[in-house]
Amino acid sequence: MKKILIVDDEQDIVESLKFVLETCDYTCYCAYNGEDGLKLAREIMPDLIILDVMMPRINGYKISRLLKFDAKYKNIPILMITARSQEEDKLIGEETGADEYITKPFDLDEVVKTVQKYLNTEEK
Numbered sequence: 001m002k003k004i005l006i007v008d009d010e011q012d013i014v015e016s017l018k019f020v021l022e023t024c025d026y027t028c029y030c031a032y033n034g035e036d037g038l039k040l041a042r043e044i045m046p047d048l049i050i051l052d053v054m055m056p057r058i059n060g061y062k063i064s065r066l067l068k069f070d071a072k073y074k075n076i077p078i079l080m081i082t083a084r085s086q087e088e089d090k091l092i093g094e095e096t097g098a099d100e101y102i103t104k105p106f107d108l109d110e111v112v113k114t115v116q117k118y119l120n121t122e123e124k
Contacts (some may be wrong), residue, residue, distance in 0.1 A: 003044055005029045007037030007063070008052035008081065013104075018051060020108045021115065027053045034058030041067060047077060048118055050111070052081035053100070062097045068097025077118040081106065 004026045008014050029044055029077040033038035035057040038108060048068070060080055067073040075118065077086040080098035100114055 001025060001027050002047040003027045003029065004115065004119075005031065005037065005041055005044065005046040005049045007031045007034065007040075007049065007055070007060070009033055009055045010052070012054070013081075015110060017111065019046045020112055023117070024112060026115070026119070034060065034063050038039075038063050038066060041073065041076070044072070048079065048115060050081060053080060054123075064096040064098050074090045079111070079114060102116075 004021055006014050006017050006028055008017075009032050014030050014032065019029060021028050029040055031040050034055045037051065037055075038058060039092070051060040051063060060082070063079065064070070064078050067076060067085065077099040077117070078097065079100045079102055080113075081102045081104060083085070083104040102114065104113060
């Protein structure tokens with residue numbers, strides 16, 4: 001079973017993502033701030049990370065950068081979620097290694113489709 005790490009400081013977002021992804025047979029791990037998210041990512045080696053940008057302690061950009069520049073974690077797809085949809089934010093997201101950029105409010109079905117795009121393909 002594929003493991004997904006969800007990192008967002010908004011509990012309702014985490015809960016709704018967890019609920020919909022678990023119905024698709026993914027195992028979800030949750031963190032509510034950047035620090036815990038980074039620690040958990042290193043502990044569980046998830047197959048994919050859904051990461052909010054604006055969070056206390058360490059923001060999503062920094063986490064993405066730390067993981068993507070570490071050979072051990074660089075192949076984990078990161079879906080960056082943000083309420084900021086400006087182009088410059090997307091560019092920062094891409095520079096920090098995020099694989100996808102999803103803006104809030106998002107459609108849960110779209111998120112699931114994006115997750116499946118990364119996890120249902122066999123070796124890239």
